[in-house]
Amino acid sequence: MAAAANPLAVAAKARRxxxxxxxxxxxxxxxxxxxxxxxxxxxxxxxxxxxxRQNVAMDLVKPxxxxxxxxxxxxxxxxxxxxxxxxxxxxxxxxxxxxxAGSGLTLVDDxxxxxEILSSRLALSMxxxxxxxxxxLRARISHLERQDELGPTDVLRPHVVARSIVDAxxxxxxSLEHWRVLQQVIHLAFGELVEEAYHETNRWLHExxxxxxxxxxxxxxxxxGAHVAPATPVTSGFAELDAAGGAxxxxxxxxxxxxxxxxxxxxxxDLARTAGQAEAVLARLNKLVGRQVPQFEDTARSADSSLGLxxxxxxxQAGLQRKLGPxxxxxxxxxxxxxxxxxxxxxxVLKEAASTPVERATIEIVALLFQSILTEERxxxxxxxxxxxxxMPVLRVAxxxxxxxxxxxxPARKLIDRMGACxxxxxxxxxxxxxxxxxxxxxxxxxxxxxxxxGRRVFQTVLTEFERFLEHYFKNENEATRKGVxxxxxxxxxxxxxxxxxxxxxxxxxxxxxxxxxxxxxxxxWADVLATVALKSGAASEATKAMKRAAADLIxxxxxxxxxxxxxxxxxxxxxxxxxxxxxMAEAGLSIERQDEQIKAxxxxxxxxxxxxxxxxxxxxxxxxMGRLEDLEEMLPDAEDLQIDExxxxxxxxxxxxxxxxxxxxxxxxxPAMLAWARELQVGGWYMLEHRGRIEPVQLAWQxxxxxxxxxxxxxxxxxxxxxxxxxxxxxxGLLVPAQDEALTVRATRSALAKLDAHPDRLLG
Numbered sequence: 001m002a003a004a005a006n007p008l009a010v011a012a013k014a015r016r017x018x019x020x021x022x023x024x025x026x027x028x029x030x031x032x033x034x035x036x037x038x039x040x041x042x043x044x045x046x047x048x049x050x051x052x053r054q055n056v057a058m059d060l061v062k063p064x065x066x067x068x069x070x071x072x073x074x075x076x077x078x079x080x081x082x083x084x085x086x087x088x089x090x091x092x093x094x095x096x097x098x099x100x101a102g103s104g105l106t107l108v109d110d111x112x113x114x115x116e117i118l119s120s121r122l123a124l125s126m127x128x129x130x131x132x133x134x135x136x137l138r139a140r141i142s143h144l145e146r147q148d149e150l151g152p153t154d155v156l157r158p159h160v161v162a163r164s165i166v167d168a169x170x171x172x173x174x175s176l177e178h179w180r181v182l183q184q185v186i187h188l189a190f191g192e193l194v195e196e197a198y199h200e201t202n203r204w205l206h207e208x209x210x211x212x213x214x215x216x217x218x219x220x221x222x223x224x225g226a227h228v229a230p231a232t233p234v235t236s237g238f239a240e241l242d243a244a245g246g247a248x249x250x251x252x253x254x255x256x257x258x259x260x261x262x263x264x265x266x267x268x269x270d271l272a273r274t275a276g277q278a279e280a281v282l283a284r285l286n287k288l289v290g291r292q293v294p295q296f297e298d299t300a301r302s303a304d305s306s307l308g309l310x311x312x313x314x315x316x317q318a319g320l321q322r323k324l325g326p327x328x329x330x331x332x333x334x335x336x337x338x339x340x341x342x343x344x345x346x347x348x349v350l351k352e353a354a355s356t357p358v359e360r361a362t363i364e365i366v367a368l369l370f371q372s373i374l375t376e377e378r379x380x381x382x383x384x385x386x387x388x389x390x391x392m393p394v395l396r397v398a399x400x401x402x403x404x405x406x407x408x409x410x411p412a413r414k415l416i417d418r419m420g421a422c423x424x425x426x427x428x429x430x431x432x433x434x435x436x437x438x439x440x441x442x443x444x445x446x447x448x449x450x451x452x453x454x455g456r457r458v459f460q461t462v463l464t465e466f467e468r469f470l471e472h473y474f475k476n477e478n479e480a481t482r483k484g485v486x487x488x489x490x491x492x493x494x495x496x497x498x499x500x501x502x503x504x505x506x507x508x509x510x511x512x513x514x515x516x517x518x519x520x521x522x523x524x525x526w527a528d529v530l531a532t533v534a535l536k537s538g539a540a541s542e543a544t545k546a547m548k549r550a551a552a553d554l555i556x557x558x559x560x561x562x563x564x565x566x567x568x569x570x571x572x573x574x575x576x577x578x579x580x581x582x583x584x585m586a587e588a589g590l591s592i593e594r595q596d597e598q599i600k601a602x603x604x605x606x607x608x609x610x611x612x613x614x615x616x617x618x619x620x621x622x623x624x625x626m627g628r629l630e631d632l633e634e635m636l637p638d639a640e641d642l643q644i645d646e647x648x649x650x651x652x653x654x655x656x657x658x659x660x661x662x663x664x665x666x667x668x669x670x671x672p673a674m675l676a677w678a679r680e681l682q683v684g685g686w687y688m689l690e691h692r693g694r695i696e697p698v699q700l701a702w703q704x705x706x707x708x709x710x711x712x713x714x715x716x717x718x719x720x721x722x723x724x725x726x727x728x729x730x731x732x733x734g735l736l737v738p739a740q741d742e743a744l745t746v747r748a749t750r751s752a753l754a755k756l757d758a759h760p761d762r763l764l765g
Contacts, residue, residue: 010208011144014137014201015155021197022161023075029193030068034060036185056181063172070168075161113337114176117375119166120751122187123159124372127750128741129191131277133198134158140202140211149288152758158194159754165190183377278408278746285365285749286405288756292763293361296405309399312353316346317392317449324385336381339374339388343367350395351765359399361763366395368752373416373744378424382438386445390416393448397455411459413745415444418466420744422684422699436477440469470684474701474713481701481711484719487660488711490535491721492704497531508625509555517605518558525598526551529584536587550580552625557606570606578602660719663691667729678728679707686739687712689730691720697739712736 034057041050041057127134138150150156165186169179179186205211289296323342324334347367354360370391374384397412398404404412419441444462451458474481475489502523509519530547537543553573561567578599585595670678681700689698689712698712698720710727712720722730730736740747756763 007144007146010205010210011141014141014144014205017204018137018156018197018201019075021200022193023072025193025196026068026071026075029189030064030071032189033182033185034064036189037182040182040185052181056178059178060174060182063174067168067172067174070171071165074164074168113340115166115170117336117340118176118179118183119159119163120372120375120754121183121377122165122190123162123754124747124751125187126158126162126191126194130158130195130198131741133195133202136211137198137202137205140205143211149757152760157754157757159758161194162190277742281746281749281753282406282408285753285756288753288760289361289365289763292760293357295356295358296361306353306355306359308353308355309350309359310396312350313392313396313399314452316350317389317452320346320389320392321449324388334385336375336384339384340371343370343374343388343391357764360765362399362405363395364763364765365405365752365756366391366398368755369745369748370394372748372751373420376420376424376744376747379420380423383419383423383441386441387416387419389445390448393445393452396452397459401455408743408746411456411463413743415459415463415466416745417743418463418682418684419444421682421686421740422470424686424739424744436473440466440473467683474683478701480715480717481699481713481719483659484711484713484717485702487719488702488704488709488721491660491662492709494528494531494535496705497534498528501527501530505551512555512625513559514555515558515605515608517601517608518554521598521602521605522551522554525585525588525590526554526581529588532588533584546580547584550577550584553577554581554602555625574606659717660721661691663720663722663726663730665726666691667726667731667733667735670725670728670732674728674732675724677731678710678724681707681710681727688737688739689720690735691730 037053037057037060041054043053044050045053134156137156141150141156142148153160155161166179170176286296320342324339344367347363350363351360354363370388373379373387379387394404394412394416401410404410422437423441444466447462448458475485476482505522505527509522526547530544530551533541533547534544554577557570557574557577561570581602582595582599585598590598681703683700683703685700687698687700689696696714698714700710701713701719702711703709708724710722710724712722714720727736742750
């Protein structure tokens with residue numbers, strides 16, 4: 001930044017640029033929502049859903065221009081007025097229901113709570129989309145204005161713009177039900193718009209020399225380019241939107257080129273940021289709360305809560321157990337607004353029982369965390385009530401163990417994150433979690449409730465039990481994953497046995513004069529045949545013994561033949577031998593073409609053996625080999641010592657079926673950090689997988705020995721199997737992306753931070 005530049009003036013200009021970029025992109029964003037509504041109305045769905053989507057698509061067209069005008073007016077208030085005043089004007093409706101000290105306890109209607117929930121979800125979606133850009137912009141503006149944080153009503157904060165969008169929607173005559181139908185479309189359109197506005201503002205500040213050392217990411221465009229368009233009227237721009245949207249989708253689907261290169265360049269930064277974000281969020285929380293309650297940051301403070309608070313927590317927990325009992329199959333689950341309202345009222349009772357500012361602050365923060373968790377739309381309604389009942393046990397441990405707010409590996413946090421990751425699929429409107437998973441979550445919560453004085457130990461115990469349950473659940477009880485896991489386990493077992501057979505065959509033939517082509521066939525093809533037949537029929541079965549005899553016959557036939565009688569014997573035994581070899585290869589899944597190739601190569605090798613001048617294999621040596629083949633299983637190495645490496649996986653395509661795909665190519669050469677990340681993935685987590693021209697949500701359902709193989713299963717039950725190296729390659733290339741950029745409790749902490757930024761006095765209220 002030039003020495004003569006006024007830092008405050010530069011910050012003000014940056015805010016103006018941000019607002020101007022938003023306003024400029026509003027027509028395209030609104031058009032994208034209308035277009036998305038029309039696309040949804042044309043997609044296949046059940047009759048009720050389809051009817052609802054079609055009605056919303058028709059209802060949206062007429063109010064869309066009014067929505068655009070309202071948004072433009074809201075975001076264009078006083079462009080020449082001071083930033084603080086303009087921020088206040090924009091966010092006047094964003095304060096939500098009053099909860100500060102002295103306001104008294106008042107009932108809030110469901111629509112107000114629902115509006116607050118929708119606004120918070122939109123803000124979180126915006127933050128997910130643009131977290132890098134926002135973090136850098138916040139650092140630059142704070143540097144210019146010499147302050148630790150942006151103001152709670154600063155226009156740069158996502159929740160300020162999000163509330164303006166929701167308010168303008170309602171003012172245009174559109175209902176909250178309309179919004180819920182189009183929520184994902186709205187999140188996508190305005191998430192890209194806000195990301196672009198942050199991007200352009202960062203780029204301008206970078207050119208002005210403001211904090212250029214942050215990094216060069218603001219110079220890399222990651223947007224599709226379809227969401228910032230000339231400010232044309234909504235009613236006349238739908239045709240152009242179709243063309244722009246189609247081009248954007250084509251670019252996204254095709255990949256490659258500059259976009260792909262950018263994705264690969266930024267992937268490692270993404271991994272590093274994800275790993276460090278959680279700790280940074282907790283640090284910000286402690287710093288923010290510490291300004292209001294200085295003792296809060298002292299994790300060595302007394303862990304003894306007051307007797308009055310302990311009793312109040314127990315009373316509230318008992319009340320919640322009665323009020324929030326599980327709904328029956330014929331009973332509708334408790335709605336989210338009712339849950340939030342119930343917990344809000346109980347919070348006030350707890351604060352009145354608290355004896356210190358730290359206790360009151362802890363109560364408020366835990367309440368905000370669970371408010372965010374309960375309004376997470378991807379948590380199925382049937383499970384949401386169990387998360388609600390965890391609030392009191394978590395509050396109890398947060399009061400007694402201050403490090404709950406200082407570290408991400410507290411078992412209470414990890415338990416919530418693991419359960420959330422398993423139930424947060426992508427389409428909860430059509431997906432129901434299984435009875436077994438529902439019952440396990442219920443059991444876990446009830447166990448935690450039953451041991452109130454054990455602190456973190458009960459959370460660690462049930463977390464371990466939950467991990468064991470997941471392995472059993474996906475393997476035996478989940479209908480969508482059970483078959484895929486069974487197939488993957490068969491693949492692993494077969495490949496492990498094939499490697500074991502190969503190792504022993506190499507040892508056996510180490511000093512036996514056998515033609516190279518025959519050696520290659522035995523090591524690369526027949527070992528797999530032996531493994532397949534042994535897996536299907538048993539190692540001691542007649543079928544497996546026949547395959548072993550075929551191996552011994554082949555070894556004998558490929559040895560040097562010095563007499564006419566031996567050559568005649570080879571010719572006599574060759575047709576039945578070749579027939580057995582074909583049967584074995586067919587059993588292992590080799591195509592007719594591959595079988596023909598193998599037989600031709602063997603014929604060439606056997607013909608060469610006829611004229612070979614090497615020494616013949618003694619009869620006693622052949623008998624010894626046959627004996628070792630008979631007892632081969634007893635000599636196999638321990639499977640735990642084997643590595644299923646990339647060269648082995650390249651041969652796994654023979655396992656493919658309609659239920660199981662084997663990933664043998666794609667991605668980019670993974671770094672050690674990516675390999676480590678691949679080993680850290682946990683069963684139950686959801687991901688977006690791009691493979692063979694399709695992009696779909698998948699769940700990690702199974703991992704093999706030492707996580708060398710990993711199975712991902714789609715909602716339809718189709719499985720995709722990765723070897724560890726290939727999995728890391730897909731992660732690095734962004735072809736396999738976690739559904740959640742950060743854990744459920746980290747997202748909840750971000751949401752709590754935003755609310756505390758806006759109303760810090762609520763900590764002591």
